[in-house]
Amino acid sequence: MARRNGRQRAYEIERRRKMKTYESEPQLGSDDESDLSREDSCLPMDAKDCPAYLDVVEAQIQQLKNMHYQIEITVESPIFNSSNAEHPIAPIAQQKRGDRMLHIAAAAKRTAFVSNLVEHLEERELELTNIYGETAFYVAARSEVVEIANVMYAKNRQLPRIENKSGMTPLEMAIFLRNRKMVEYLYRITPFEDLNAKKYMEILAATIHIDMYDIALEILNAVDKRKHTSTAEVGTFTSTAEVGAKVGSVLQILARKPLSQNHGIQGQIWERLVSIIATIPYIPYFKRLYSSLQMRRQARQLVKKLWGIILTLPISNILEIIRKTEIFHAAAKIGNVEFLTLLSHSYPDLIWNFDSERNSIFHIAVTNRQEEVFSLIYHRGVRKDAIALLEDNKGNNILHLAGKKAPRSRLNIVSGPALQMQRELQWFKAVEKIVGPPYLQTKNNRCQSPRELFTLEHKKLREDGEKWMKKTATSCMVVATLIATVVFAAAFTVPGGYKQEKGAPIFLKDEWFSVFVTSDAVAMFTSTASIMTFLSLFTAQYREDDFLFSLPAKLLVGLVTLFASIVCMVITFSATFFLVYKEEKHGTLPKVVAALGLLPITIYAMLNLKLWIALIHSTFFASRFMFRPRHNRLF
Structure with missing residues (x-):
């Protein structure tokens, strides 16, 4: 124990x-x-x-x-x-x-x-x-x-x-983790005067990379205030080629930010209107929209400030920075028109700067299918003949680049292989007008003309477009055939039957009978027209130029007539219901049936709305409005 x-x-x-x-x-x-x-x-x-x-x-x-x-x-x-x-x-x-x-x-x-x-x-x-x-x-x-x-x-x-x-x-750690509250706090207490130029630019680039433009502006404004002091280090901050190169790398990040694609809102009046609406409570969409506009405005201010730092350098250093960073080509690649216009106002000749493959911003715009950048070629002062003469390291002129297949990210903007092929043809035709007849048969280093290169690059896309067209036509034609069969039979089996004396329909003088006959006839004719239209898609030759207008127009006509036949078929059924139950026509049952008749029409319209819009826009408006002068100007 x-x-x-x-x-x-x-x-x-x-x-x-x-x-x-x-x-x-x-x-x-x-x-x-x-x-x-x-x-x-x-x-x-x-x-x-x-x-x-x-x-x-x-x-x-x-x-x-x-x-x-x-x-x-x-x-x-x-x-x-x-x-x-x-x-x-x-x-x-x-x-x-x-x-x-x-x-x-x-x-x-x-x-x-x-x-x-x-x-x-x-x-x-x-x-x-x-x-x-x-x-x-x-x-x-x-x-x-x-x-x-x-x-x-x-x-x-x-x-x-x-x-x-x-x-x-x-x-830097808080910026890396995208912690805005912590970044805003640490920015105020971090002594930037103790940082060297390299560290300073790393922090500035990191804030821009994660879209914290307001903090990046405050950092630049703080430097502007210290620039007027007697500190020698600050005084030389914006005058050395080394720091200019770092500013160029920061501008390269901004060049890859789409400053001109924020909800399509342009102009101070619209921005002010959005800012007023954003102050109204319970409207979160406009608050997000206003926040996006603010970011866009702050990004523009950043571009101007950073470009102003580069402009203090000798012209030789400026050209060297542009050559190494390729900021113009990076902006043209993503369609950043506003960035290009902000920079080109100071030195318009900079737009003729070439990258390592001897491509200008217009060649980059064609390669990446950026219509807004390419539309700058229509402005006064741009020499279109000089652009046609330029060739890259492989001997391709700008029309050869239009003949190449677009990047997948740009190609998928349009739905369906047929419409993608149509968009590629529209680009080729638009560039063809700029180049002119003398350069249509120019050969590259592989002895390929622009048209031969287009045919080779788009062979699979053309085949996929043909398959997509025929598959869509098959499905729609089956539906149109069923509708035609139903409405054809309904025309000879009218509701209520016929009078034995003269063989006339019993409800001949009823107003709903007129609705029945009219809708049945329209359904019959539109479904037949839809069948004929879709049948023509099976007999088409599917040449390259057919995808430009002929084939999409036929598909659009077939879809419209099919929709019209569906609507008329539903109206025919509703009219028949009112005729048979005419004693109930003042009750609730006919109204319920009429409301249910809207259901298939609405479903069909909603499910095919995007395809209709894409067909109408791509066939009738894209070639007319896509390649035209915009409000942005280079000079």
């Missing part, structure tokens, strides 16, 4: 000196590495105060129960010596990655615990890092809790300057 009581007392003493393990995900440490060292866990206080310190630490540890880490913490009786007297509160719970208690609490977003713990720490203890060089402030920057970062910054204002081993500041 004495031996057992001794073991129990020893166990009780050991239990008081060690605390339990609190588990959550992920496991960061191991048992042997999470024990507190005897020298690093004591306060410079009297030995009689150590139990009070134990109570404080135990209370703090209790607040970390549900954290996303597994921590084993060992609290031992303080031992005082001269070495640990220098650390008021030593780092707690170091693990494999070297995280301290403050790192863990910041990652777990425990604001109250962090505030309580920071009060007992010295400034330099907040600068302690883990094995990756990350301070607790850096870890807080990864979270969305600005209050935690603010508590640490109030204690030590050097924390925003400290980078990790990869050279990233807390602000």
